[in-house]
Amino acid sequence: MRLAIIIVSIAFIGRAPVFAQAVDNAEILRMYNEDQSARKAQNINWTQLNKDDAQRRTRVNELLDSNKVRTGKDYYHSAMIFQHGIDTLASSKAITLMKKAIELDSNTNKWLLAAAIDRHLMRKGQPQIYGTQYVKMGPNAKFERYRIDSTKVSDEERKAHNVETLAEQRIKERQMNESRPGN
Structure with missing residues (x-):
């Protein structure tokens, strides 16, 4: 009887549900990589870069609204995209996103939070x-x-x-x- 209970217990343990972990959003990572690559170009066309940046921010907002930004890395990458905005709305959003990134993953590099705070202050004069x-x-x-x-x-x-x-x-x-x- 005791052996049967142990076998049954092991059988149930083996079937314990595995909770799905959030997976980084590949689209956000792609946009982050585009954001970073554009800034490494030799002769940057700032007018075009600002248009591309605005499109990335619009898309990140859509992903945020549809709950497709889930992981600490997603929030970090999104924060960097907003960090490159041109106004206090963008820098404020970068701060909010970075705080969420750190909340979700305490190992997140906090430099971007400091940079977002500094840039926000700078934009406010x-x-x-x-x-x-x-x-x-x-x-x-x-x-x-x-x-x-x-x-x-x-x-x-x-x-x-x-x-x-x-x-x-x-x-x-x-x-x-x-x-x-x-x-």
Whole structure:
């Protein structure tokens, strides 16, 4: 009798339902890869890139509305697409999407959250707080770190978000300008 109970128990354990895990959305990954590749081109046509970016954001919104953005990676990739928007609506959405990405996957690289927050502040004409945004005011101008309020976030918080410390940012700014053609 005891042997029969063990065999029956093993039979039921073997048939335990397997819960499906969410699978990354291949369309979002494709759009993310297109977004990233477009920015690596030698001579970027910014007018066309802005049109393509707008189309990607529209499609991501459709996917969000139809619950087809499910995984931490989906939210991360979607956040990057919105990060490249041109206004505070896009940067605000990038922040929201990144927070969801981190909520779903605590191992998500938090740099994009810091960058989205900084870009959102920059678009509102306020100083950034992490130090992820660099600007170049003209074709022959030097890169410079966008205005920063260094009192809002500590270097430890920067490191937790995979952002360089303030000292490292100064070095990065100098290196960005040393590597410019003609220097």
